Amino acid sequence: MIKGLLMLAALISILTTTGIVLSLIEETIVFLGDVGIGDFLFGTEWSPLFEPPSFGVLPLVTGTLLISLVAMLVATPLGLGAAIYLAEYARPGVRKTIKPILELLAGVPTIVFGYFALTFFTPEILRSLFSLDVAIFNGLVGGIIIGFLIIPTVASISEDSMSAVPQSLREGAFGLGAAKLQVTMRVVFPAALSGIVASLVLAMSRAVGETMVVVIASGLVPQWGANLGDAMETMTAFIATTAKGDIATGSTAYKTIFAVGMTLFVITLIMNLLSIRFVRKYRQVYE
Amino acid sequence: MSAHSQAIARASGSRRAKDFAFRLGMFLCLGLAIGLLGLLLVDVARDGAGRLTWDFVTSFTSIDTDQAGIQAALWGTIWLMGVCAVFIVPVGVATAIYLEEYADDTKWWNRLIEVNIQNLAAVPSIVYGILGLAFLVRGPLSLGPVILAGGLTLGLLVLPVVIISAREAIRAVPPSIREGSMALGATQWQTIRRQVLPAAIPGIATGVILSLARAIGETAPLIVIGAATVVAFNPTSVNDAFTAMPIQIFDWITRPSNDTNNYAPLAAAGILLLMILLLLMNSVAIWLRNRYEQKW
Amino acid sequence: MRDQPVTEHQDRQEETAGLRRPLGVRSGDGSPVPAVEGVPQERRKPREAIFELGDVQVSYGPKPAVRGVTFEIGKNEITALIGPSGCGKSTLIRCLNRMNDLIPTAKVEGQVLYHGQNLYAKEVDAVEVRKRIGMVFQKPNPFPKSIFDNIAFGPRVLGMKGSMDEIVERALTHAALWDEVKDRLKTNAFGMSGGQQQRLCIARCLAVEPDVILMDEPCSALDPISTGKIEDLMMDLKREYSIVIVTHNMQQAARVSDKTAFFTVELDDEEHRSGRVIEFDDTDKIFTNPSDSRTEAYVTGKVG
Numbered sequence: 001m002i003k004g005l006l007m008l009a010a011l012i013s014i015l016t017t018t019g020i021v022l023s024l025i026e027e028t029i030v031f032l033g034d035v036g037i038g039d040f041l042f043g044t045e046w047s048p049l050f051e052p053p054s055f056g057v058l059p060l061v062t063g064t065l066l067i068s069l070v071a072m073l074v075a076t077p078l079g080l081g082a083a084i085y086l087a088e089y090a091r092p093g094v095r096k097t098i099k100p101i102l103e104l105l106a107g108v109p110t111i112v113f114g115y116f117a118l119t120f121f122t123p124e125i126l127r128s129l130f131s132l133d134v135a136i137f138n139g140l141v142g143g144i145i146i147g148f149l150i151i152p153t154v155a156s157i158s159e160d161s162m163s164a165v166p167q168s169l170r171e172g173a174f175g176l177g178a179a180k181l182q183v184t185m186r187v188v189f190p191a192a193l194s195g196i197v198a199s200l201v202l203a204m205s206r207a208v209g210e211t212m213v214v215v216i217a218s219g220l221v222p223q224w225g226a227n228l229g230d231a232m233e234t235m236t237a238f239i240a241t242t243a244k245g246d247i248a249t250g251s252t253a254y255k256t257i258f259a260v261g262m263t264l265f266v267i268t269l270i271m272n273l274l275s276i277r278f279v280r281k282y283r284q285v286y287e
Numbered sequence: 288m289s290a291h292s293q294a295i296a297r298a299s300g301s302r303r304a305k306d307f308a309f310r311l312g313m314f315l316c317l318g319l320a321i322g323l324l325g326l327l328l329v330d331v332a333r334d335g336a337g338r339l340t341w342d343f344v345t346s347f348t349s350i351d352t353d354q355a356g357i358q359a360a361l362w363g364t365i366w367l368m369g370v371c372a373v374f375i376v377p378v379g380v381a382t383a384i385y386l387e388e389y390a391d392d393t394k395w396w397n398r399l400i401e402v403n404i405q406n407l408a409a410v411p412s413i414v415y416g417i418l419g420l421a422f423l424v425r426g427p428l429s430l431g432p433v434i435l436a437g438g439l440t441l442g443l444l445v446l447p448v449v450i451i452s453a454r455e456a457i458r459a460v461p462p463s464i465r466e467g468s469m470a471l472g473a474t475q476w477q478t479i480r481r482q483v484l485p486a487a488i489p490g491i492a493t494g495v496i497l498s499l500a501r502a503i504g505e506t507a508p509l510i511v512i513g514a515a516t517v518v519a520f521n522p523t524s525v526n527d528a529f530t531a532m533p534i535q536i537f538d539w540i541t542r543p544s545n546d547t548n549n550y551a552p553l554a555a556a557g558i559l560l561l562m563i564l565l566l567l568m569n570s571v572a573i574w575l576r577n578r579y580e581q582k583w
Numbered sequence: 584m585r586d587q588p589v590t591e592h593q594d595r596q597e598e599t600a601g602l603r604r605p606l607g608v609r610s611g612d613g614s615p616v617p618a619v620e621g622v623p624q625e626r627r628k629p630r631e632a633i634f635e636l637g638d639v640q641v642s643y644g645p646k647p648a649v650r651g652v653t654f655e656i657g658k659n660e661i662t663a664l665i666g667p668s669g670c671g672k673s674t675l676i677r678c679l680n681r682m683n684d685l686i687p688t689a690k691v692e693g694q695v696l697y698h699g700q701n702l703y704a705k706e707v708d709a710v711e712v713r714k715r716i717g718m719v720f721q722k723p724n725p726f727p728k729s730i731f732d733n734i735a736f737g738p739r740v741l742g743m744k745g746s747m748d749e750i751v752e753r754a755l756t757h758a759a760l761w762d763e764v765k766d767r768l769k770t771n772a773f774g775m776s777g778g779q780q781q782r783l784c785i786a787r788c789l790a791v792e793p794d795v796i797l798m799d800e801p802c803s804a805l806d807p808i809s810t811g812k813i814e815d816l817m818m819d820l821k822r823e824y825s826i827v828i829v830t831h832n833m834q835q836a837a838r839v840s841d842k843t844a845f846f847t848v849e850l851d852d853e854e855h856r857s858g859r860v861i862e863f864d865d866t867d868k869i870f871t872n873p874s875d876s877r878t879e880a881y882v883t884g885k886v887g
Binding site for chain 1: 312313317320324326330331334377378384385386390399402404405407411412413415416420421422425426443446447504505507510513533537540541551558561562565569
């Protein structure tokens with residue numbers, strides 16, 4: 001009996017996923033019936049609230065992917081560098097103080113990063129320090145700030161992964177006369193690779209799903225292009241701003257939330273499944 | 288002296304330089320990441336510290352920036368966290384107990400539940416907002432954009448985190464404790480209720496607090512389910528419309544400022560208050576973890 | 584003048600060294616080789632010492648783990664370090680290639696000379712040391728790479744010139760492993776048996792052409808047949824290399840080694856237990872007519 005009750009609780013998680021998938025699918029199907037899947041997936045203009053409306057989702061997808069790419073360009077070197085330093089070079093005392101600080105970075109709400117991006121980073125760093133000619137709302141700052149935001153994801157999982165490499169492998173390499181740089185990059189890093197890749201995929205998934213930074217700092221105009229200096233709307237930003245208004249259930253605007261939401265969900269789901277597979281692979285190597 | 292002894296005395300200068308440069312480079316990566324965090328905190332503090340007064344905490348929002356305050360949002364957040372906690376603790380702990388103590392790993396449905404939870408932990412938070420909109424605010428339950436809907440939505444969002452950390456807390460209790468209890472004739476449930484759970488409570492509590500710390504800063508799902516932005520009252524029941532701190536901050540950030548009214552310091556002050564709350568919650572969680580940490 | 588042909592290995596060493604052969608090396612039939620002109624007179628030793636240890640002491644923290652170690656390791660010999668657990672044999676052998684550097688709290692005092700040079704002098708580079716003094720560990724530790732990449736790792740990172748294929752084949756042949764794996768060089772090293780993995784580790788060590796090979800209980804994780812193969816390999820290798828082996832297996836020490844050092848644990852003046860060398864001599868003597876009663880007790884099986 002108890003077991004039954006507990007199992008019911010566990011089923012809530014299944015219900016959640018089912019709910020997400022169902023709600024998204026249902027409205028999306030209706031929407032695609034109205035709009036046509038070809039126009040949706042391959043159209044290059046997104047202006048659903050104009051007359052006549054245009055429902056090509058590509059600008060939103062490319063906006064999301066471009067900004068996420070910038071984020072990965074920031075997070076990959078910085079995150080992996082931090083992980084390598086913490087796992088292989090830092091003294092235990094340093095590691096103990098730094099790891100909580102990285103956790104702190106991970107705990108800062110994204111809206112705070114959004115505020116920082118708009119009020120400080122764009123004017124003071126991008127425009128002033130680097131003299132870049134960017135608009136007030138631009139894709140670049142979104143990418144950079146999201147990059148910093150996801151560094152803890154990359155660093156923490158990669159660091160765990162590298163620390164899990166047995167000391168005997170390092171000793172074997174040192175014993176052959178390898179220098180520390182070689183031991184780290186040619187033995188430890190390759191041995192930890194699947195965990196590292198898992199962390200990168202997971203980080204990218206987070207970047208894709210990130211809302212507040214881009215809503216605040218990257219603008220609400222979809223861009224069919226790759227100009228990071230201009231505003232670019234992402235899928236998440238679109239969903240947020242559309243839902244903010246009072247929209248009638250069943251209206252086209254309402255349905256666009258679900259259609260774009262579906263696209264977002266599918267993209268992140270694929271990335272998450274990939275990442276889980278990689279994590280399982282790295283756990284197996286030493287067991 | 289042989290060739291060997293001469294060779295080892297000749298330290299390789301370029302190799303040492305490369306080693307040092309590499310180590311420095313890695314350290315700089317870490318430094319940059321932390322540096323940006325520092326910059327962010329300094330910027331927020333500089334912008335907002337002046338505006339974070341007791342008046343700010345006790346006033347309601349207003350167009351007039353001299354009068355505006357965060358009271359409604361603060362109480363909204365508190366109510367939301369209450370609903371969220373009431374939801375996630377029983378459901379999360381029950382699920383964790385089920386998965387750790389009862390579920391048979393070989394059955395496909397149990398493995399499905401596990402993979403499912405791992406996936407849910409990585410779904411973007413805005414998708415949870417859509418879920419809440421479709422099922423809680425409108426749709427089958429049609430609660431409307433009220434505290435109950437908001438709290439449950441946030442609860443669903445952080446539930447996977449609670450489950451994962453509760454599982455770890457339960458798993459950390461050594462099998463010998465369970466075996467000892469069962470050997471005395473206790474049933475599985477009695478063992479869990481009287482031995483395993485009490486031992487795991489500090490870990491579970493830490494996980495719950497950290498989950499709430501995550502939920503407290505979430506903006507996107509609340510936007511989607513329709514949290515209001517101009518609210519001049521505190522909630523009095525779970526069926527009230529509401530605003531929350533992140534929403535109010537967001538409103539202030541996106542409002543254009545003019546000569547009479549500058550909303551940026553309000554946003555910064557709100558952020559500061561939010562960060563203070565977060566710091567408090569994290570400190571409690573860490574204190575709990577250290578105070579009750581069991582070395583088995 | 585040289586009466587006897589010397590091995591390829593020594594040839595190569597001398598070519599790169601550009602030195603004339605030092606005094607005191609015996610040729611194959613035991614007769615001393617005449618001094619080469621121009622080399623200054625050194626103290627004549629019956630054999631050449633690779634390592635000279637003088638009152639070496641190692642501590643991990645305030646108290647020493649092993650102390651009072653004084654003996655020599657000879658060229659082209661197998662020197663065994665025996666004794667009960669915990670008396671510092673592994674600690675001591677790790678001093679010989681500066682592996683204790685990897686442990687931040689380790690401190691080495693006393694004299695460790697390698698070919699007459701202080702191994703712990705400030706200007707000595709530990710990486711250069713380890714190129715010449717290789718190590719095989721208790722538990723085989725191949726890298727999670729292919730057999731080929733395992734062997735090629737050392738030569739690649741050390742920038743050794745030459746065809747990798749040849750280097751790998753030569754190392755594997757030297758380690759008596761070539762025939763067993765020549766058809767599966769690209770497969771993962773973890774697919775081999777324990778004994779094969781350990782021989783792989785030896786081959787990996789040989790590929791960088793060391794001067795000395797240190798072995799820390801190389802057979803303790805292996806079955807008797809693999810152990811036998813490795814012991815045969817050691818006897819073969821000592822013609823070109825000098826070997827130091829830590830072993831718990833007395834019979835093994837008696838079988839393969841030329842010289843043996845017996846360690847045991849002692850209480851020092853402050854009632855602290857630390858290891859020290861009680862006796863160091865020819866293996867025959869240690870096992871048939873030891874000087875110290877504690878040595879005798881250990882080798883006859885009364886203790887340890």
